[in-house]
Amino acid sequence: MGSVSFLPYIISVRRERGLPTALFAEDGKEDEMENNRFALGVLAVGLGGCAQSSAPAQSANTMLGSTLSPGAEVRVQECTEGLSTREVNDHLAMVFDLEQSYHELVACGGLVVSLAVAVIEVVVSLAEDPSGGLPWGLSREGGAYISEPGGAGSTVMAARFFFGDDYEVGAEGDLVEDNVFALKSYLENPQLDFDYTTGEVLIRYDRRGPLVELLGFGSTPPRPLRLNVHNVGRLTREIEKLRIESTVVVDDARPNSSVVYEIESESMALGQLASGDGFDFEVVASSAWSDAPEQEMETRVWEVGFHNRRGGGLNGDIEFVVEGGAFAYQGLFEYQNDTWPRTTVTCAD
Known part of the structure; x- marks a missing residue:
């Protein structure tokens, strides 16, 4: 009964703060538990996506056949003289494998946002099963929330939350x-x-939990907790200060190459992510290699971020050089707020 009257308050506050309201039925016909289940269902989709990626099919390049993605620009005539088209294609196959593997960043970036929103929704709904715990697809180890690997390769993301202010339970950071x-x-x-x-709206409860301060009513909120149009905004004010950081490790066995990299997302407040802000990915390590032909990839530039608009995508550049085999070449992936890059391949300097 109380939840029906509580919804208009939540909707108005979320509109004022620029947060999505689609999960909340204004006519009061949906209860808050169903809303939260829907949010966690969306989160589950994100978890599946971070563990596997799909790519556009390889298509004929105007110069070199079948190993590059549509729209790729290839200028390697000077360093491939005397080689057959098939030999050149075999050497360039790593580029397509890299494109597919780096597409994981789109799904994992979306997962970071989904986790942020899911935490806020748990607090806003106040109707999650107290015996419940982690969303589907996550395990928890020592304060880290780890996505289960899936798909053909092995992609594991670990997310951690940090206090965004000083509380009795913990200090900022x-x-x-x-x-x-x-x-x-x-x-x-x-x-x-x-x-x-x-x-x-009255919220009656048995005991205060360790994170009670994140509800915005201090370490000893009254019992029952009374919410009205004047104070309901507190309910998300503190939880939105929480910061999330993630580490993604990809060990990807592609058809032609092995691609391995580790990246970290910059620390972001949950409220920033829920409002649509993006973030940068910092590379810890990145490598790729193939056996036939024997090649190794070295990353030269990694300046890529996740943009959190229109479904999400990447912006920035990745530059790399591939050495070994019959010729060396360099590649550039240019992401322009999209899910796939504009690819350029030239002879190595």
Whole structure:
């Protein structure tokens, strides 16, 4: 009963703060638990996507046949003289494998955003099963939330949350060790009621959880907790200060090459991500190699970020050089707020 009257407050506050309201039915016909289940269902899709990627089919390049993606520009005549088209294609196959593997960044960037929104929704809904825990596809180890690998290759993402302000439970920058997805971390056994005399929503609960301060009412909120149009904005103010960082490790066995890289996403506040802000990926290590022909790839430039608009995508450049075999070449992936790059391949300097 209380949840129905509570929804307009949540919707108005989220609109004022630029947060999405699609998960909340304004007519009150959907209860908050269903809304939260929907949010976690969207999250599950993101988890599956980070573990496997799909790519556009290889198509004929105007110069070199079948090993490059549509629109790739190839200028390697000077360093491939005397080689057959097939030999050149075999050497360039690594480029297509890199394109496909780096597409993981799009899915994993979307997963970071989905995790941020899911945490906010858990707090906003106040109707998640207290005995519940992690969204589907995640395991939890020592404060890290780890996506399960899947697909042909092995992609593992570990996300961590850090306090964005000073609290009794932890200082700004400290790792949040309690489960941010479990409602009992905030309030144990919450039950909603409605006070018809004051028009307030009452949240009755058994005990305060370790992360109760993230509800915005201090370390000792009253019992019951009273929400009204004047104070409901507190409910997400503190949780949106939480910061998320992620590490992605990809060990990808592609048809022609082995691609291995580790990246880290910059620290971002949950509220920033929920409002549509993007973030940068920093490379820790990146390599690729093939046995036939014997080649090795070295990354020269990695300046790539995830943009969180229109479904998400990448922006920035990746430059690399491939050595070994019959000739060496260099490549450039230019991402222009898109999911696939504009690819250029030339003879190595």
